[in-house]
Amino acid sequence: MTDEIDAAGALEASGLGMKYRRGWALRDVACHLPAGRICALVGPNGSGKSTLLSLAAGLLTPTTGTLRVFGRPPAAPAARERVAFVAQDKPLYPRFSVADTLRLGRELNPRWDQKAAERVVEEAEVPLSARVGSLSGGQRTCVALALALGKRADLLLLDEPMSDQDPLRRHRMMGVLMAEAAERGTGVVISTHVLAELDGVCDHLLLMGGGRIRLAGGTDEIQAAHRVITGPSATGGGTPAALARHTVVETRTTGRQLTALIRPEGTPAGDGWIVTEPSLEEVLLGYLRAPDAPPLLADDPRTADTEVGA
Amino acid sequence: MKTGTATRPGPPHTGSPPRPRHTRSPLSPRGPLWLAWRRQRTVLVTGAVLILALAGYLVYQRTGMAALIHDRGVADCRIWRECNGMPLDSSDELSEAFVRLESYRAALLDAARLLLAIPAVIGAFVGAPLIAREFESGTAALVWSQSVGRVRWLIATLALPVVATLAATSLLAALFTWWWWPVRGTFPDVHWGDTLPFDVVGPAFVSLSLLSLLLGTAFGLVLRRTLPAMACTLAVTAGVVYGLQQLRPHLLPRLTVTAGVHVHAEAPFGGWYIGSGYLDGTGARVDGSACEGLLGGWPAIFRCLDRRHLPQEYEDYHPIGHFWSMQWMQAGICLAVAVALAAFCVWWIGRRRA
Known part of the structure; x- marks a missing residue:
């Protein structure tokens, strides 16, 4: 694929800040996510996960700093085409049928892959003729995921995609997602509370707290550093x-x-x-229990030299 | 397609024949236009049915009225006064014709009131939810994270209602103008320059509807909530109608007739009365209202005017010849504001907030 652009990384932020009317949601975030990584975005509620994802999806404009996806601003057409986003509340048109919803994806995305999208819907056993409004929360999430996968993006941004899934479907959806990612080298960023959900799946980690990044880097590096x-x-x-x-x-x-x-x-x-050597979950729990612990930014260019060799 | 299906595991879809999903008629909309149509089709089809029903009613009324005027030879007559030099009570036939014409006058005014509501309804019920509902349901985030840019999406979303509004209001304006034109001077209390009928005929009606539609869209975009956007749209559209009524007499220089106070100055047939008053010996306009409504009727009024040396009276009016010029001028103003609002929407949506 377009290696020269991918060298820039799937996601690159520096000095990134986002201020809402009620205060700062993100402050001075710097991170670098190489292309093709499966990244877990972990943190307590209100730590800025959704804001970071919305910024990367081009739905928000940062108050300070810059964010690049594949080397471009997220709202640029070339970047938007390569990034798919599933928002936390999985917005869909309730009066559309599932088939209509997939058609929306087809009409609005030049790289659309109908078969990939239908595979997800079939895997979740959601009938194409069903109205989205009549589906359960978990089924709706599957339709939203199908829309994202059908887009044939190079980076999937998924905001708590599995939170309303039963364990069986969660397992299946993760399987579909990871198969797609492995097959096409798609990068994925999944925000989650449930650490176990991503055990053995992710190879990159971003831990957020209080609008800042506290841990960033490959899971192996992070584990090895503790x-x-x-x-x-x-x-x-x-x-x-x-x-x-x-x-x-x-x-x-x-x-x-x-x-x-x-x-x-x-x-x-x-x-x-x-x-x-601790498990990844032990590391995460340690940091979550100690909000004031000093951050480790293994992928931050400023600290990478000292930490990556570990 | 076939090989892809065969190699994929799972019984539910292996045997299914290829569905003709990708075939579509060349007329069916594509891209964001498809989405706009899919979202708005219910409103558009419902609106089209209502508009066509109203159009049928206008045709029916106009046909009946034209037949009456033709059969009884009462064209260019002024109701309540005289007809072709004959007083109205000179024949039973004539007075009966005028009683029936009077019922058409009521129908005409009712239809005009109904039409006047249409721009506001379009603005509040089509324009305001157009984008506000996307924010409320969160689907703005869905649509804006697809590959199509938001400006393209906005243009497609606006295109359908704009075209539909143009088509529907042009039809209604044409039909209502067709109905009203033969009797434009017949009813002395229906002045062509008043909101009714001026705002519901010709290009003024079409442009007012477009303006209201874009007002609704802009309010929805800025307020991001449907109900407040609807309320603001209704209020501002009403304000626009009121403002245009105040502005209209000044669009073109008015004409004036003067005559001796005993003769009484009166604008010619079809003129839109703006104002009247008295002139002193030098021809300057003077307030003579103190002399009006005196006890003792006309002789007392004339004595009063004599005392104040006011030998002449005047009447300001716009001739019917001004009608179409003023229509296009008002339409131009409304269209300019509508285009400015559309440009504002494009600029606003580019600011990237979802």
């Missing part, structure tokens, strides 16, 4: 000396035992300390 260490807690509280050299994300004390999630500087070994 350690869980367990040992005796310091008498009288406070940070044990063994942790002083490292960046401590979070510590928990149970009885006389202390468990900490750290970003080690050098070898995190010490007498009496057990060091393990």
